[in-house]
Amino acid sequence: xxxxxxxxxxxxxxxxxxxxxxxxxxxxxxxxxxxxxxxxxxxxxxxxxxxxxxxxxxxxxxxxxxxxxxxxxxxxxxxxxxxxxxxxxxxxxxxxxxxxxxxxxxxxxxxxxxxxxxxxxxxxx
Numbered sequence: 029x030x031x032x033x034x035x036x037x038x039x040x041x042x043x044x045x046x047x048x049x050x051x052x053x054x055x056x057x058x059x060x061x062x063x064x065x066x067x068x069x070x071x072x073x074x075x076x077x078x079x080x081x082x083x084x085x086x087x088x089x090x091x092x093x094x095x096x097x098x099x100x101x102x103x104x105x106x107x108x109x110x111x112x113x114x115x116x117x118x119x120x121x122x123x124x125x126x127x128x129x130x131x132x133x134x135x136x137x138x139x140x141x142x143x144x145x146x147x148x149x150x151x152x153x
Contacts, residue, residue, distance in 0.1 A: 042133060042151075049131075050075060073116045077124035080110045081134075085148035098150055099134070104143035 053072045071079070084107075085100040092100075107121055125144050129136040136144040 042131075045131060046133070073114070073120040074124045074127060076114055077107070077111055077116055077121055078128060080114075081107060081124070081146055082148060084110055085146075089150070099147040100150075102146045102148060103139065104145065107146070 053075055081102055084102050088100045088102070104121075107125075108118070111121055122144065125136050125146055128134055129146075134149060135147045137147070139145050
């Protein structure tokens, strides 16, 4: 809401919500940090997972070009590949998917194996 006020807008956008969540997480993690490199920015696992999914959706959209589809599908198996080098656990991936689905940033449906498939809308890429 603060960002909407800064823009003199009566409507809160999804970007405003994303920024508020990012700021809250950053605030919480800075309280939890005890030491470490001064000024180093650390992303929590949910924020990192969100960023990796969005970046993958952008890459897919760039490769595909305009298709008429309003969203890009990112399967769970691809998300696991993207997050593996960051040691993000399966429950953290699922928490990320659920959190942003609850916020209606994207939709998540289960595939035949019961794994989530994330549909990232074009406006969130």
